[in-house]
Amino acid sequence: MNKKGMIFCTIVLVGLFTPIMHVISKTESFSPVINQLSLETTSPLDNVSIEMITDLQSHRSDNIPSTLPGDSFSVCFNVTNNSDQNLNLLEFYAQTNDFGTIQNPSDSTKEYLEIGESWITNEHSILTESTAGVSSALDLAIVLDQSGSMGDEIETLTSELIRVIDEIALKVPNLRVGLVLFGGNPDYNPYLEDSLIFPLTFDIEDIVSVLAQTAANGGTEPWGDALYATKMNLDWRTDAVKLVVLITDEVDNGGTVIRSTSQLNDIYQQYAVEGFILCTIAATGSNNQVFDQLRPGAEITGGTYVEIGSEYPQTTDIPDIIGELIVLYAVELDFKITVQLSHMNDLDERISIEKTFVVLLDDLPPEIDTWVYFSEDFLTDEKYVNIMSEIKDVTGVSFVEIYYKFDRAMFWTIANATSLFNDSYCLSLLSTEQTEFLSYQIYTEDWLGNEISSEIQNIDFSNIYEYSLIPFNKKKEIVLYPNQRVVYRLTGHPFNDSYGMIIGDTYDTYDILAVDVAYSSIVLDKFGSNYDAIVIPAGHTIKISLVSSEIVEVTIANAIPQRLELGDKISVDIGADDAYLFEIDNSLESTEQCKFYADSYAVQTGIYVFNASSMDYLYKQSSEVYLTEDEFLMLVVADYHVGEIDIGFVNENEYDTHDHYYQSSSWPIFVTILGLTALLGFIKRKKR
Numbered sequence: 300m301n302k303k304g305m306i307f308c309t310i311v312l313v314g315l316f317t318p319i320m321h322v323i324s325k326t327e328s329f330s331p332v333i334n335q336l337s338l339e340t341t342s343p344l345d346n347v348s349i350e351m352i353t354d355l356q357s358h359r360s361d362n363i364p365s366t367l368p369g370d371s372f373s374v375c376f377n378v379t380n381n382s383d384q385n386l387n388l389l390e391f392y393a394q395t396n397d398f399g400t401i402q403n404p405s406d407s408t409k410e411y412l413e414i415g416e417s418w419i420t421n422e423h424s425i426l427t428e429s430t431a432g433v434s435s436a437l438d439l440a441i442v443l444d445q446s447g448s449m450g451d452e453i454e455t456l457t458s459e460l461i462r463v464i465d466e467i468a469l470k471v472p473n474l475r476v477g478l479v480l481f482g483g484n485p486d487y488n489p490y491l492e493d494s495l496i497f498p499l500t501f502d503i504e505d506i507v508s509v510l511a512q513t514a515a516n517g518g519t520e521p522w523g524d525a526l527y528a529t530k531m532n533l534d535w536r537t538d539a540v541k542l543v544v545l546i547t548d549e550v551d552n553g554g555t556v557i558r559s560t561s562q563l564n565d566i567y568q569q570y571a572v573e574g575f576i577l578c579t580i581a582a583t584g585s586n587n588q589v590f591d592q593l594r595p596g597a598e599i600t601g602g603t604y605v606e607i608g609s610e611y612p613q614t615t616d617i618p619d620i621i622g623e624l625i626v627l628y629a630v631e632l633d634f635k636i637t638v639q640l641s642h643m644n645d646l647d648e649r650i651s652i653e654k655t656f657v658v659l660l661d662d663l664p665p666e667i668d669t670w671v672y673f674s675e676d677f678l679t680d681e682k683y684v685n686i687m688s689e690i691k692d693v694t695g696v697s698f699v700e701i702y703y704k705f706d707r708a709m710f711w712t713i714a715n716a717t718s719l720f721n722d723s724y725c726l727s728l729l730s731t732e733q734t735e736f737l738s739y740q741i742y743t744e745d746w747l748g749n750e751i752s753s754e755i756q757n758i759d760f761s762n763i764y765e766y767s768l769i770p771f772n773k774k775k776e777i778v779l780y781p782n783q784r785v786v787y788r789l790t791g792h793p794f795n796d797s798y799g800m801i802i803g804d805t806y807d808t809y810d811i812l813a814v815d816v817a818y819s820s821i822v823l824d825k826f827g828s829n830y831d832a833i834v835i836p837a838g839h840t841i842k843i844s845l846v847s848s849e850i851v852e853v854t855i856a857n858a859i860p861q862r863l864e865l866g867d868k869i870s871v872d873i874g875a876d877d878a879y880l881f882e883i884d885n886s887l888e889s890t891e892q893c894k895f896y897a898d899s900y901a902v903q904t905g906i907y908v909f910n911a912s913s914m915d916y917l918y919k920q921s922s923e924v925y926l927t928e929d930e931f932l933m934l935v936v937a938d939y940h941v942g943e944i945d946i947g948f949v950n951e952n953e954y955d956t957h958d959h960y961y962q963s964s965s966w967p968i969f970v971t972i973l974g975l976t977a978l979l980g981f982i983k984r985k986k987r
Contacts, residue, residue, distance in 0.1 A: 343382035344652045350377040351656045358695040358746045365659040365694040369429030375422040386412040388643040391420050398634040399427040436473040436539035437629040438499050440529050444547035446482035450515040451614045457510040459618035464503045467622050471629040475499040478506050481525035483517030490524035520549040523557025541575045548582035567599040578602040578624050623942050627901045634658045664751035665692035668875045673763050674783040677846050686726045691939050693961050694745040699724045703739040720852045734760050771797045774856035774878035779847040788842050789857040791835040800856045803829035807849035816840040830916040868947035879935040885926040891950040896923040897935040899944045903959040907934035922956040
């Protein structure tokens with residue numbers, strides 16, 4: 300079978316065997332929704348469906364429910380026999396992860412379940428942990444190589460660690476930090492020398508004072524022993540997240556208790572079993588052997604692996620990376636219920652299957668990304684200022700309010716922003732030539748009541764040019780209103796050409812005019828477009844003008860392509876406006892299907908896929924893309940959260956993307972259109 304045939308078969312099999320979870324809300328009268336358990340056909344249980352029934356609400360398209368940490372809820376399960384034979388002596392039990400407990404644990408049993416019959420299990424009362432999802436107590440141990448090549452790392456931690464800890468103090472107030480040193484002289488092994496272990500403390504200055512007196516020297520790195528000593532000799536709190544960050548640039552050597560790769564894997568497994576999260580940072584100068592030793596430690600324990608290099612994250616970024624890891628593992632939690640169903644087959648053997656259901660514990664407020672762009676009416680030349688916001692929350696938001704005032708007005712005006720596509724909201728305000736300033740603030744809350752207000756933003760109308768600039772490796776998202784013209788300027792890199800990509804995210808089209816400012820020459824003039832790409836010569840600025848007769852969401856990106864070869868894996872830090880572009884050549888025959896991924900535990904990315912030769916826009920995926928035999932350009936942006944992400948071009952089995960529970964909002968389009976129509980009508984009335 301050729302590769303395309305294999306891909307087709309894979310798609311068919313995935314469609315047949317992918318589980319679809321339906322969680323329903325328990326009301327006065329409800330009709331159960333079935334969650335099919337689709338596994339390989341080995342027993343009748345493969346065709347049994349399990350449905351979770353709960354009194355929690357969900358405002359998500361996938362129906363995953365949410366609740367506040369510390370709240371309680373009830374749950375039971377509906378088991379339906381869709382197999383072709385009766386089931387005997389059924390046993391059913393449920394257990395939870397550490398973020399909640401079953402208050403009335405009991406097993407459910409049933410002697411006989413006929414073909415097509417359904418069975419409701421016992422009802423359980425669930426109490427979630429009150430600290431989950433906010434900020435768990437966290438104990439952090441920094442395990443640091445102090446051999447001769449690590450001087451820069453020690454210096455940057457000494458100068459910047461206090462700043463980072465102070466910045467995250469509000470998010471993670473219950474934080475202790477400890478330090479374990481190793482390396483250099485063969486005697487510098489914390490397994491043998493307790494003086495290299497500095498206790499967990501709330502006073503970060505104690506740790507920094509030790510770093511300030513640490514000198515890098517020598518060339519022995521027994522970091523396997525250091526991990527063992529870290530686990531055994533620090534006073535870890537049982538109720539805290541146990542986070543270990545290992546920083547080194549050399550392979551493990553010179554150890555006493557850990558002396559081989561198999562023993563290193565054993566300590567990783569012990570970390571995982573005992574609830575430790577190990578994050579490994581390969582410092583500048585590391586080689587592939589170091590990468591291969593450090594990466595499994597993070598993968599096995601559910602941690603994060605980071606490579607520091609000359610082109611991507613720098614040595615000076617290490618303190619900020621540690622801060623991001625603290626927030627990530629102290630705050631981002633979800634509650635899981637795992638159920639097991641078993642029955643006795645005709646051979647008197649007990650056969651079982653398992654299924655895990657997710658309940659989101661969310662007391663984090665929504666994320667607000669806000670910006671302003673200017674437009675003018677294509678027919679009347681009237682000027683508008685458009686307050687845009689992208690509001691994201693795993694639970695979903697119920698409304699978005701914008702408080703605003705022009706110039707030096709005494710009172711604020713309040714208006715509801717109009718919901719657009721993909722979690723974006725907009726308030727379009729008519730401005731005049733006399734307008735000098737606009738101040739605005741955004742307020743919203745999710746369906747659980749978690750609320751947030753943005754900082755007050757001040758817009759200077761005397762310099763609207765700066766609001767239309769898109770530097771290289773940046774992107775903007777806008778909404779074209781009917782008959783309003785929007786102008787943006789894409790500025791080129793001083794030395795390298797970049798690509799300007801204008802992508803319409805709806806089926807409606809727009810007209811585009813692009814001009815090279817340096818030569819006053821038209822590079823693109825197109826009617827009825829929904830995707831275009833232009834080359835921005837080094838040092839040039841391309842001015843683009845967009846106008847539409849319909850409501851159209853548009854993403855504009857200005858990015859410099861980077862080449863990724865098969866097997867390459869890197870890490871980058873991505874912000875709300877960042878855009879990374881990668882060239883991928885998957886045109887050669889391969890025995891394995893390949894994929895491109897841009898992913899991390901915390902950040903969900905969007906990947907725009909283009910044909911490299913024709914520059915045609917193909918589609919958008921989240922986190923990973925399985926590739927056909929062709930050459931592609933991959934534009935990577937952050938869809939939910941920002942921070943460090945892993946990027947790679949690998950064989951399909953070399954990286955498993957993380958589960959992300961964020962999904963774009965699914966407001967009906969007709970509601971959006973009605974809302975915009977009403978808003979524009981209001982503005983027209985105000986004009987008269």
